[in-house]
Each structure stands twice: as C-alpha cells, then as structure tokens.
Amino acid sequence: MGVANDKSIAWAIAAAVAAQGGELAFTYQGEALGKRVQPLADSIGAKLVLPCDVTDDAAVDATFDILEKEWGGLDFVVHAIGWADKQYLRGRYVDTPRDAFLTAMDISCFSFTAVAQRAARLMKNGGSLLTLTYLGAERVMPHYNVMGVAKAALEASVRYMAADLGRDGIRVNAISAGPIKTLAASGIGDFRYILKWNQYNAPLERNVTLEEVGGAGLYMLSDLSSGVTGEVHHVDCGYHMVGMKNPSAPDL
Ligand code: NAD
Numbered sequence: 001m002g003v004a005n006d007k008s009i010a011w012a013i014a015a016a017v018a019a020q021g022g023e024l025a026f027t028y029q030g031e032a033l034g035k036r037v038q039p040l041a042d043s044i045g046a047k048l049v050l051p052c053d054v055t056d057d058a059a060v061d062a063t064f065d066i067l068e069k070e071w072g073g074l075d076f077v078v079h080a081i082g083w084a085d086k087q088y089l090r091g092r093y094v095d096t097p098r099d100a101f102l103t104a105m106d107i108s109c110f111s112f113t114a115v116a117q118r119a120a121r122l123m124k125n126g127g128s129l130l131t132l133t134y135l136g137a138e139r140v141m142p143h144y145n146v147m148g149v150a151k152a153a154l155e156a157s158v159r160y161m162a163a164d165l166g167r168d169g170i171r172v173n174a175i176s177a178g179p180i181k182t183l184a185a186s187g188i189g190d191f192r193y194i195l196k197w198n199q200y201n202a203p204l205e206r207n208v209t210l211e212e213v214g215g216a217g218l219y220m221l222s223d224l225s226s227g228v229t230g231e232v233h234h235v236d237c238g239y240h241m242v243g244m245k246n247p248s249a250p251d252l
Contacts, residue, residue, distance in 0.1 A: 001027045001052065001115065002080030002132075003037050004183045009132055010080035011040060012210035013217030018044035020218065025070075027052035027063055029081075054081055054111035064118035074122040076221040079115050079131040082108040082184055084147045090189030093145040101146055108150035109157060116161050116172065126169025128221045131158065133174045133232060135240050143189035155232050162230030171229035173220050178208035178236030193252060200249035203238035 002010035003026055014024055025048035028037040034051060041049045048070060052063040067074060084104035088096050112131045119129060136144030137151035155174055162172040179185060179194050188194070199207050216235040219225050234240040 001054070001078060003028065003040060004033050005036050006040060007180075007182050007210065008080065009177060009180065009182065009210065009213050009217075010078055012214035013078050013080070013130075013221075014040075014044070014046075014214075016211070016214035016218040017221060018046075020222075022221075025050065025067060029053050054114060055106055057114065060111075060114050060118060064122065068122055071122075073124055074119055074127060075125075076128040076130065077115060077119045078217060078221070079112045079129070081111055082132070082147065082150070084108065084145075084150065084187075086187035088146050089187055090143045091145075093149070096146045101149075104146045104150045105153060108147060109153040112154060113157055113161065116165070120165055120168065120170055123168065123170050127171070128225070129161070129165075129170065129172045130217060130220045131174045133158075133176045134179075135176055135234070135236065137176070138240070141194070147188075158232065159230045166229060171225070173225070173228060173230070174232045175213060175216050175220065176232050176234045176236065176240065177213045178202065178234075178239055180208065180210060180213070196252055198237070198239050200252070201239065201242055201246045202236065203242065205246075206237055208235055208237050 002008060003014065018024060024044065024046045026037050026041045026046060027050050028034045038049055050063050050066060052059045054060060085100045088100045116129050131154060133151045133155055135141065136148035137155050141148060158172050158174045165172060179198050181195065185191050195207055213235050216233060
C-alpha cells in the first residue's frame with residue numbers, strides 16, 4: 001500500500017520481495033495514481049491492483065474482502081502511506097490548525113491501525129505488518145512539523161499493536177528511512193537542504209538508497225526477522241545516532 005510511482009519506497013520493497021518470488025497485490029489512491037501503478041504491477045506479474053483511499057473505511061473493507069476471496073490469507077502488508085497538507089510542512093508546528101492535524105493523523109497514523117485490523121484477520125498462520133516512519137518522530141526536524149507528531153503516534157501504534165498481535169504470531173514493525181527524494185518528500189520545505197545535511201553528517205557520508213530500504217523491507221517481511229517485533233529499524237546510513245555536525249562536513 002503506497003506505490004505512487006517507481007520512486008516510491010513501497011515500490012522498492014515490492015521489487016525486493018518480487019525478486020525473491022513473493023506474490024503481491026497493490027493498492028492505489030485515486031484513478032490517476034492507478035494508471036501509474038498498473039504497469040508497475042504488470043512488470044512483476046501482480047494480478048491484483050485495487051483502489052483504496054485509507055480514509056474510507058468501506059474502501060479498506062472492500063480491499064481486504066477481495067484479498068480474502070482471492071487468496072484466502074495474507075503473509076504480510078506494507079503500509080507506506082503518509083500525508084499532511086504541505087502548507088503546514090513549513091513554518092512553525094505550533095501554528096497547525098485542528099483540521100490539518102486530524103487529517104495528517106488519520107492518514108499517516110490511524111490508517112495503519114485500520115489496515116492492521118483487517119489484515120490480522122487474514123493472517124491465520126502469523127504474519128508481518130510493516131510501516132514507514134522518519135526520524136522527525138523522535139527529534140525535531142525543520143519543517144516536518146505535524147508529520148513528526150503523526151509519525152511519533154505511528155511509532156507508538158507499532159508498539160501497541162505488536163503487543164496486541166504477538167500471541168497470534170503477527171509481528172508489527174517500522175522502518176525509519178533516511179530522506180529519499182519521492183513524491184511525498186517533495187511536499188516538505190527545504191527538502192534538498194535536508195538531503196545534503198544527511199549526506200554530509202551521516203556516518204556512511206551518503207544518503208540511503210531506495211534499494212537499501214527495499215532490502216530492509218524484505219528482511220522485515222520474511223522469516224529472516226522472525227524474532228523481531230515492535231521495532232523501529234533505522235535505515236538511514238546511521239544518521240539517527242549522530243549527536244553533532246560532522247566537523248569535516250562542508251558548510252551548507
Ligand atoms: P510516495 O509519495 O511515493 O508515497 C506516499 C504514498 O501515500 C502515495 O502512494 C500516496 O498515494 C499514498 N497516500 C497518501 N494519502 C493516501 C490516502 N488517503 N489513501 C491511500 N494512500 C494514500 O512517498 P514515499 O516517500 O515513498 O512515502 C512512503 C512512506 O515513507 C510515507 O509514510 C513516508 O512518510 C515515509 N517516509 C518517507 C521518507 C522519504 O524521505 N521519502 C523518509 C522516511 C519515511
């Protein structure tokens with residue numbers, strides 16, 4: 001869930017899973033994105049491409065009803081969905097109005113819970129639920145604002161759902177990806193500055209690639225991570241543990 005184009009993190013994970021023989025279905029938000037997703041799905045032989053706006057409970061129900069009918073069960077779900085009005089992804093968080101807050105929270109946090117409610121029902125032999133988050137949940141990042149607050153709630157929901165669903169063998173995890181130039185990222189103010197800052201100050205002295213996040217996704221969805229749940233796994237070239245600017249990094 002969350003492929004918009006071939007630069008989407010969801011697509012990078014899908015490509016890594018497909019390369020190992022995984023069978024996939026895709027959801028998309030709105031007809032325009034559906035036209036972009038269909039050829040990508042075709043390229044890996046995926047037959048199910050379903051509309052699903054996650055703010056619409058009936059659409060989420062319909063998606064999982066179709067998956068149940070077609071497949072009878074599910075092994076994993078990737079939730080790579082987030083949205084906030086870009087008007088509030090700049091300036092001060094403190095100025096966020098209630099409606100923008102609630103929408104960001106609904107799409108970027110609650111939708112993972114809504115998806116988990118339906119998906120868990122189909123994971124009779126256990127499974128893996130995976131979402132995507134960002135360091136702006138843990139620390140203040142310029143312009144991330146209401147998305148940072150929504151991601152913090154999303155990360156807390158990962159832990160609560162991991163506790164709830166563990167006895168059914170269902171694991172719930174998040175990947176905290178470093179900044180990557182995607183459609184969603186283009187809404188964040190000064191994103192190019194954020195990319196440069198990470199490149200200069202991450203221990204690996206570069207930005208993470210889509211393929212690297214795809215590989216981490218494959219690990220989280222497969223039995224390779226069978227002992228891992230409730231985790232926020234940073235895939236960011238190590239930037240999350242840095243305390244100060246790299247003294248040898250160029251000035252920005
Ligand atoms: P993207 O634009 O490719 O994907 C975002 C997806 O969210 C799109 O497919 C969009 O259709 C979907 N979406 C938004 N509102 C929706 C709704 N109401 N119903 C259904 N789908 C909806 O961008 P991306 O960067 O691949 O984002 C995927 C996830 O990764 C997001 O949660 C994002 O916050 C997270 N993330 C991104 C970065 C980054 O730097 N790009 C870093 C860390 C985490």
